Amino acid sequence: MRLVRAVAVAVLAAAAVLGDEAAVGVDGAVPTAPVFVPSSLPEDLAQIASLTELLTKVQATASTCESAAAGHRDEISQLQAKVKKAEDVAQAAQTALHDEAKAHVKSQQALSEYKRLHIDALSQEVARREHAEKELAVHMETEASLGRDLREHQEAVDLLKSELAKEMARGLTLQQDAIKHRDDLMELIVSYDQLKEDFKALQAVHDEALDHLAHPMLADYLAARGNDLGEMRPELKAALAKARAVIRVPADVAAAVAQGKNVLLQSHENIRSNVAPLVGDSHATSATVVIVGVLMAPPVYVVALFVRGLQRRLQAQHVVLVLNFLAMCFFGAVGASSVLLDADVLRGLQATNPGSYILLQLVTLGFFLVHTGASVLFGLATTPLRVQLGQLAHVVVSLVVVVHYYEHIWAKAMLDMDHHVHAGTFFLYAFVYLLGLGPALLAAAYDKVRDAKRS
Structure with missing residues (x-):
């Protein structure tokens, strides 16, 4: 229908155009209503052709107008959507303003x-x-x-x-x-402390007796005395076991000692059996002791003469001097060897030769006992008071060395414990015994001065 209307409109427009052109004509007068004037057939055909062409143009123009109208309709729909969106925004703004007003209130x-x-x-x-x-x-x-x-x-x-x-x-x-x-x-x-020192001295005597425990004639006595004294210290037990393992008496020597022991016992019994009928059983033991004492008096007298003659030539300070010098050299050599070899020499000896190490420890302990006894006798027997005081002070210091050596080296060595000792300790021992040379040298100097005055 829209197409028919468009065609009709186009025809009317074309007719109007033609009428206008015809009306304008030559003189350009004002157009009037189209008037259809009958003409011949060719002219009509020409007009129809022109009208058809015009209709085609009008149709093209109508299609263009429809396209434009469709575009305008799209724009109108878009504008309507925008208007609706704007109305929504306005409504939301109005709602927000209303809420804000409520909040303000x-x-x-x-x-x-x-x-x-x-x-x-x-x-x-x-x-x-x-x-x-x-x-x-x-x-x-x-x-x-x-x-x-x-x-x-x-x-x-x-x-x-x-x-x-x-x-x-x-x-x-x-x-x-x-x-x-x-x-x-x-x-x-x-x-x-003095009682402790006395106990240590008695303990040293006991240790010295234990060092000779391998002797067959003392074994029974020391075993009985050990039972009487009570439990032995662990390091002393270990030292006794090591001494028995190291100091082994040969079989022939043990047999000879046992034979000698039997001979002495038999001789004692023979003397007692011979004396008993004369003095009675109650006095037989005393008479036997007297007879043995009389028999032993000559050799004891000879030994006393020998010691007295030796004492005139060899005085006490000489013994102390030699002992201190030996101790100083020994500990100095051990310390120097430890420094040069950068290792503990005593531990190395224990690792390589345990038997020799045990003998060395036993000999060292025996040396301490001999040195202490000789130093005490020299300190008590020397005449000058200053020398005597110096010697007694050195005895106290040497006892400290003995106790330290016993606690930190000897006891641990007997128990096979780790007893690493710094080389400076041995140098300190050597220095202590170096100081012990002073009283002995002073005593010798006093004796020389005294002998010079007498002469």
Whole structure:
């Protein structure tokens, strides 16, 4: 229908155009309504052809107009969508403004409520301040009362100070008594240390006896005495076992010693059996001892003469001098070897040759015993007082060396424990025995001066 209407419109437009052209004509007069004038057939055909062409153009123009109209309709729909979107945005904005207005009203109400609460809080604060002022007045009164009590307490404190001064004086007296008792306790401790030293000396004698335990004639006696003395220390047990393992008496020597022991026992029994009929069984043992003493008197006298003659040529300071020199050289050599080889020489000897190491330890302990005994005898027998005091001081220091060596080297060596010793320790031992040369040299110098004065 739209197409037919368009065609009709186009035909009418074309007719109008033709009428206009015909009306304008030559003289350009104002066009009037189209007038169809009958003409011949060719002219009609020409007009129809022109009208058909015009119709085609009109159709093309109509299609163009339809396209433009479709485009305008799309634009109109887009504009309608934009208008709707704008209306939605406006509606949302209106809703937001409405909500904001409500929130503003609520905030105004909250502000009013806050102002009301603030006014109430201010009134409460004023009431609290009035109450605080009342409490402050009460506090001032209480403080004044406390001031009075404080003065009374100060007077009581002064009284207590005077009492405290008296108690301090009494405490000083008690402290002096405590110092006195402490001195007494120190004396007891010194006495206890002296007893310990005596015990160590007895222990050294016991150790020396244990060193000779391999001797067959002493085995039974020492076993019995060991049972009487009680449990032996672990290092001494280990030393005894090592000594028995190292110091082995040959079979022929043991047999000869056993034979000699039997001969002595048999001789003793023969003497007793011969003496018993003469003096009786109750006095047989005493008579046997007297006879043995008489028989042993000549050899003992000969030995005494030999020792007396030797003493004239060899004095005590010479023995101490030699012992100190040997100890100094031994420990100095051990320390120097440890420094040069960068290893503990004694531990190396223990690892390579345990038997020789045990013998060395036993000999060292025996040397300590001999040196201590000789040093004590020399310190007691020497004449000059200064030399005697120096020798006794060196005896004390050497005893410290012996105790240190026993605790840190000898006992651990007997128990096969790790006993690494720094080389400086051996140098310290050597220095101690180097100091021991002084009293011996001074005693020798005094003897030379005395002999020179006599001559």
